[in-house]
Amino acid sequence: MTETRLAWLAGMTMLVLGLWGWATGMPWVMLLPALAGVAGLAFFRLDLLFATLIFLVPLSVNLAEFGWTSVGWYMPTEPLLFGLMVLWAIRAIRGQSVKPSFVRHPIALLVAASFVWMGLTILPSAHPVVSLKAWIARGWFLAAFFFMMGEWLGANEKNRERLVALLVVPMLMVCAYTLVRHAGLGFGKAAGHWVMKPFFRDHTSYGAILAMLLPPAVALFWRDKQGLFQKVLWALAVAFLTVATVLSYTRAAWVSLVVAFGLWVAIKLGFKLRTLVVAGVGAGGTL
Incomplete structure (x- = not known):
């Protein structure tokens, strides 16, 4: 059986399973096709999974807003972020995650140092469990939106x-x-x-x-x-x-858009960005 036929067979099986879960009133069964789809993308089309994550960011909702849980989990993005962090860590151990030139960049080094320092501060924390949760959450944001994002943007200019x-x-x-x-x-x-x-x-x-x-x-x-x-x-x-x-x-x-437009006009008129930044810092310091 070819890969295409296998993909169609798997897709139809998941569709039937989801419909059966809907018909029998078992919502957890309906989640199985979605989980299977995410797992398939993670192993075969990680770029599409990452694009799906980006698309879902503005549409994610905090479960605490509905009173369903006291934990402020944003669904469905944060479970995806956790899975991508684990996958990125596995790939990093195997030397497959990011280019060495990206990791050695000064900004990447500063980000990594900040993350390590945040982890060290868990030890003297008054609430170590809370600090650990915050550190793990910072980890999945860095893995996905810094390292994986850098890899994804560098793969294709489009x-x-x-x-x-x-x-x-x-x-x-x-x-x-x-x-x-x-x-x-x-x-x-x-x-x-x-x-x-x-x-x-x-x-x-x-x-x-x-x-x-x-x-x-x-x-x-x-x-x-x-x-x-x-x-x-x-x-x-x-x-x-x-x-x-x-x-x-x-x-x-509104003000930020006006300022951004003013910067764009200034750059178009020939002002150097460095000059504008220095002038902005000076004006901010004066105020």
């Missing part, structure tokens, strides 16, 4: 654009959900502080993510060598993100 798209598309879903709820409340300022729940705790974190995604979305809209259809899609995405940012009632997000 992954930079894919990263933006993988974050913008689910964020647009969250924006649509938020705006529909907000519209039902008359777009009031008070309601704008919480209508993005459960995806975001409040309007400040929601507005911050919008402000971070809007500039790269604008950059992809203005890029050359893309078809009309892609350009229209990015134009719609930029317009939607702009409306969501305005209605987030997050002044810090």
Whole structure:
């Protein structure tokens, strides 16, 4: 039997198993196909699993928000992050994780030193169990979003654009959900502080993510060598993100976008980035 037929057979088996779990009212059986799919991607298409993780980041929810558990686990991203951390550690032991040049980079060395120091501080901690949990959580974020992200971005230049798209598309879903709820409340300022729940705790974190995604979305809209259809899609995405940012009632997000636009104009006018950074630090120190 060929690999293609095996893949189809496995997929149909998982589909039947999931439907059977739904029909018999056993939700744990319905999770088996998802777990099998994650395991298959981990072993055969780690790049697709990592892309799936990125896509799910804006859509993840904190179980504590629903009162289901006192543990603040974000589902489904944090279980995926834990699995990727274990997988990355195994690959690192076998010398397969990252390029030596990446590991020896000064920033990577500083990140690793910070992580080691955080682990050492567990010993004199007043609450070692809490500190250990925080250290492990820091580990899966570093393994996935620093080391694996560096490997993924370095593998293909187009992954930079894919990263933006993988974050913008689910964020647009969250924006649509938020705006529909907000519209039902008359777009009031008070309601704008919480209508993005459960995806975001409040309007400040929601507005911050919008402000971070809007500039790269604008950059992809203005890029050359893309078809009309892609350009229209990015134009719609930029317009939607702009409306969501305005209605987030997050002044810090608005100010940061104005500052980012001012920096872009200054760079276009010929000012060196180093000069702008020094001037910004000096102005901040004066204030």
